[in-house]
Amino acid sequence: EPEVTQTPSHQVTQMGQEVILRCVPISNHLYFYWYRQILGQKVEFLVSFYNNEISEKSEIFDDQFSVERPDGSNFTLKIRSTKLEDSAMYFCASRRFVSDRRNTIYFGEGSWLTVV
Amino acid sequence: GQQVMQIPQYQHVQEGEDFTTYCNSSTTLSNIQWYKQRPGGHPVFLIQLVKSGEVKKQKRLTFQFGEAKKNSSLHITATQTTDVGTYFCAGTGPSQKLVFGQGTRLTINP
Numbered sequence: 001e002p003e004v005t006q007t008p009s010h011q012v013t014q015m016g017q018e019v020i021l022r023c024v025p026i027s028n029h030l031y032f033y034w035y036r037q038i039l040g041q042k043v044e045f046l047v048s049f050y051n052n053e054i055s056e057k058s059e060i061f062d063d064q065f066s067v068e069r070p071d072g073s074n075f076t077l078k079i080r081s082t083k084l085e086d087s088a089m090y091f092c093a094s095r096r097f098v099s100d101r102r103n104t105i106y107f108g109e110g111s112w113l114t115v116v
Numbered sequence: 117g118q119q120v121m122q123i124p125q126y127q128h129v130q131e132g133e134d135f136t137t138y139c140n141s142s143t144t145l146s147n148i149q150w151y152k153q154r155p156g157g158h159p160v161f162l163i164q165l166v167k168s169g170e171v172k173k174q175k176r177l178t179f180q181f182g183e184a185k186k187n188s189s190l191h192i193t194a195t196q197t198t199d200v201g202t203y204f205c206a207g208t209g210p211s212q213k214l215v216f217g218q219g220t221r222l223t224i225n226p
Contacts, residue, residue, distance in 0.1 A: 043216040056213050105214055109158045
């Protein structure tokens with residue numbers, strides 16, 4: 001079964017450092033997402049990306065965050081200057097169809113970010 | 117903005133007992149999805165409901181989508197230890213983003 005792959009699986013970084021989390025969505029998918037989950041809490045939407053631009057973002061996704069699809073296969077999330085509260089599991093997800101009747105979203109296994 | 121509420125937050129049952137989690141959206145949904153997340157794992161897609169009043173079954177799991185497309189439930193009959201995990205509902209509203217409920221963490225006494 002096709003899958004979304006994420007790297008790294010775990011990263012520890014110092015506060016104030018830049019972090020890039022990488023994702024390879026399923027190859028024929030068109031919509032891409034980043035979600036995060038703080039330990040023990042619910043999965044929170046960060047941003048959606050379609051046709052090489054952000055289609056929607058949440059309040060969490062402030063100027064410290066950016067996303068990019070640099071080469072047609074990778075989809076990255078950059079956090080410019082990490083804060084302690086950025087520590088969370090970050091999930092990449094992708095979806096094939098634009099129409100909402102075929103809306104299954106597939107999640108990667110996550111990148112666990114620890115900011116110290 | 118769109119909010120999805122899920123109850124209960126925790127549920128502990130004896131193996132063999134039934135389990136139900138409920139999901140309620142502040143807005144009408146175009147569809148609702150259910151996910152299971154094991155401790156330390158990622159959300160795994162279980163099912164999607166699209167039609168008003170839809171009911172779907174997967175072995176011991178029964179999923180319902182309300183007539184108004186604002187609520188949903190997941191019922192597990194005769195729980196087994198392999199059912200342990202957190203069950204999330206997630207709804208798609210007017211935008212294309214998927215909004216998750218808080219999840220119901222199910223633990224089971226063997």
